[in-house]
Amino acid sequence: MSRIAGRxxxxxxxxxxxxxxxxxxxxVPQEDHRSPKFxxxxxxxxxxxxxxxxxxxxxxxxxxxxxxxxxxxxxTNTLSPGDKVLCSRFGQFSHLWADMxxxxxxxxxxxxxxxxxxxxxxxxxxILRADKEHKIKAVLACQNETTTGVSSDIAKVxxxxxxxxxxxxxxxxxxxxxxxxxxxxDEWGVDCTVSGSQKGFMLPAGMGILGMSPKxxxxxxxxxxxxxxxDIGDMMRNNATGYFPYTPSIPMLYGMRExxxxxxxxxxxxxxxxxxxxxxGVRAAVQEGWKLNLCAKAPEWYSNTVSAILVPEGFDAxxxxxxxxxxxxxxxxxxxxxxxxxVFRIGHLGDLNAxxxxxxxxxxxxxxxxxxxxxxxxxGVAAASTYWRTNAPQAK
Ligand code: PLP
Numbered sequence: 001m002s003r004i005a006g007r008x009x010x011x012x013x014x015x016x017x018x019x020x021x022x023x024x025x026x027x028v029p030q031e032d033h034r035s036p037k038f039x040x041x042x043x044x045x046x047x048x049x050x051x052x053x054x055x056x057x058x059x060x061x062x063x064x065x066x067x068x069x070x071x072x073x074x075x076t077n078t079l080s081p082g083d084k085v086l087c088s089r090f091g092q093f094s095h096l097w098a099d100m101x102x103x104x105x106x107x108x109x110x111x112x113x114x115x116x117x118x119x120x121x122x123x124x125x126x127i128l129r130a131d132k133e134h135k136i137k138a139v140l141a142c143q144n145e146t147t148t149g150v151s152s153d154i155a156k157v158x159x160x161x162x163x164x165x166x167x168x169x170x171x172x173x174x175x176x177x178x179x180x181x182x183x184x185x186d187e188w189g190v191d192c193t194v195s196g197s198q199k200g201f202m203l204p205a206g207m208g209i210l211g212m213s214p215k216x217x218x219x220x221x222x223x224x225x226x227x228x229x230x231d232i233g234d235m236m237r238n239n240a241t242g243y244f245p246y247t248p249s250i251p252m253l254y255g256m257r258e259x260x261x262x263x264x265x266x267x268x269x270x271x272x273x274x275x276x277x278x279x280x281g282v283r284a285a286v287q288e289g290w291k292l293n294l295c296a297k298a299p300e301w302y303s304n305t306v307s308a309i310l311v312p313e314g315f316d317a318x319x320x321x322x323x324x325x326x327x328x329x330x331x332x333x334x335x336x337x338x339x340x341x342x343v344f345r346i347g348h349l350g351d352l353n354a355x356x357x358x359x360x361x362x363x364x365x366x367x368x369x370x371x372x373x374x375x376x377x378x379x380g381v382a383a384a385s386t387y388w389r390t391n392a393p394q395a396k
Contacts, residue, residue: 009330011360013146013176013306014199016350018255022202025258026251033250039242041253046239048260052178052268053193053211055185061235062256064249065208067175067196071097072104073210073230074171074192078219079137081105086127086168087140090115091147092336097140097173104225109136115338116297118145118152121160128164138169138192144177147336149294149308149345150301151181158188169216175199178209179263180275180305180349191216197252199305200271201259202350207252262351272304273393278348278357279304280391281384285361289383290368290375295343305349306333309364310342315373317344323367330363354388 010017032038049060063069079085087098088111101108109127113120119141128136141157144150154172161170169191174183178193179200185193193211197203212220212232220232234245263271283302286292286309295308311317317335321344324330333345346360358381365380 004329006329009328009359009363011347011357012331012333013345013347013349014196015205016199016202016347017352017356018202018204019262019351022255022258022262026255028251028254031250033247034243041257042239042244042248043242045253045256045260048264049209049256052260052263053185054183054187055211055213058185058193058211058213059217059236061210061212061232061239062248062253063208063210063230063235064206064252065230066198066205067173067194067208068096068100069230070194070196070208070210071100071173073208073227073232074194074216075101075104075106075138076223076225076227076230077212077232078169078192078216078223079106080222080224082107083137084109084135085138085140086124086136087111088113088119088124090117090150091142091145093147093173093175094140094142094145095337097142101140114297115148116150116295116301118142118150118301119157121153121156124157125160125164128161128166128168131164131166134167136166136168138171139166140171140173142173143183144174144181144303144305146176146306146345147308147339148296148343149303149306150296151177151303152301154183154188154190158190161189169219176305176349179268179271181303182272185211185213189213191219197256199349201256202262203252203255203259206249207256267396270393270395273396274353275304275349277388277391277393278352278354279307281354281387282307282346282348282357282361284383284387285365285380289379289381290365292375295339306345306347308333308335308339308343308345311344311368311373315371316341320344320364320367320371320373323370324363327370328363328366330360330367332360332364332367354384358384
């Protein structure tokens with residue numbers, strides 16, 4: 001394939017675009033990760049990550065891994081073989097976490113709910129109320145299902161658990177939501193928060209990030225699941241003095257330091273407002289401009305980080321995506337699993353603004369037209385621009 005000139009327009013829902021200043025911060029010579037100076041960097045990153053998780057009580061760990069590794073770390077550090085886990089499945093990622101829990105030897109109760117909806121709060125409450133002997137040890141929830149562009153309300157999951165007066169650990173996947181959609185680890189009583197570097201943090205993939213509450217750390221003392229590389233005990237002992245039990249990726253730590261600086265300069269609440277504003281513009285393009293449907297069934301499920309857009313019956317979304325890439329150098333997110341060929345996704349998270357995101361809307365529209373999909377030329381761009389021109393958030 002010959003070179004396509006110009007920048008690739010990267011609008012998959014992770015990895016996201018990395019700002020130049022973060023890329024530059026990662027270009028560093030190798031250094032001794034056991035030097036007396038090294039803890040300065042490590043300790044500042046670990047302390048500042050707490051602000052992003054909105055926790056003062058919890059402890060944050062980073063591993064050379066991705067989000068998938070943190071699913072495993074959360075489960076194996078807190079549970080014992082045969083422990084019962086409650087979860088719900090409504091997309092490829094909630095499916096994969098449930099599947100992992102099964103493969104690791106836990107007894108998993110999976111609630112299959114319609115794709116396009118999210119965590120079934122009432123059903124969780126009902127099941128937890130009925131579990132009088134407290135056999136369920138962990139409740140899993142995916143805050144943002146990236147496959148379908150569906151966000152769930154974690155405060156409602158906590159409420160369901162409290163209403164049932166149930167002591168299970170609450171584990172939340174925030175891989176495609178942290179730093180983009182509000183998340184409050186302490187306030188919502190989340191015990192294990194799973195995340196990764198390549199989405200809201202605007203970094204390359206390669207750093208798994210895990211938040212553990214005091215209750216989760218206590219559970220670790222009696223949890224007998226086999227674990228080694230992801231053992232939090234080893235990590236905690238080393239982190240206490242600013243070191244790691246093995247060689248960390250030093251460029252990733254410098255990158256994370258700069259990502260945190262970037263995040264705090266904009267302000268977390270401003271970042272959430274920006275993501276909502278940008279997402280609303282995309283939804284205006286889809287619904288008012290193109291007259292198409294989102295995979296998310298109702299506004300309560302709409303995600304501010306990714307929109308999965310259903311193409312009309314008889315058309316292949318995979319062709320819209322490949323044509324966009326080959327002809328316009330635009331990367332759109334693929335339809336995964338059950339929705340393969342039915343949706344294309346626009347990732348609207350990380351380092352982006354209205355005009356950069358407009359390239360995804362314009363390109364998706366051009367590619368749909370190339371594929372014979374009957375959208376009015378310019379309609380998506382017009383609807384997004386009308387929204388964005390009149391609704392820019394005020395910085396706080
Ligand atoms: N959970 C969600 C919601 C995701 O979107 C992803 C990846 O896209 C994962 C988990 C898996 O994370 P990773 O690919 O970093 O292992």
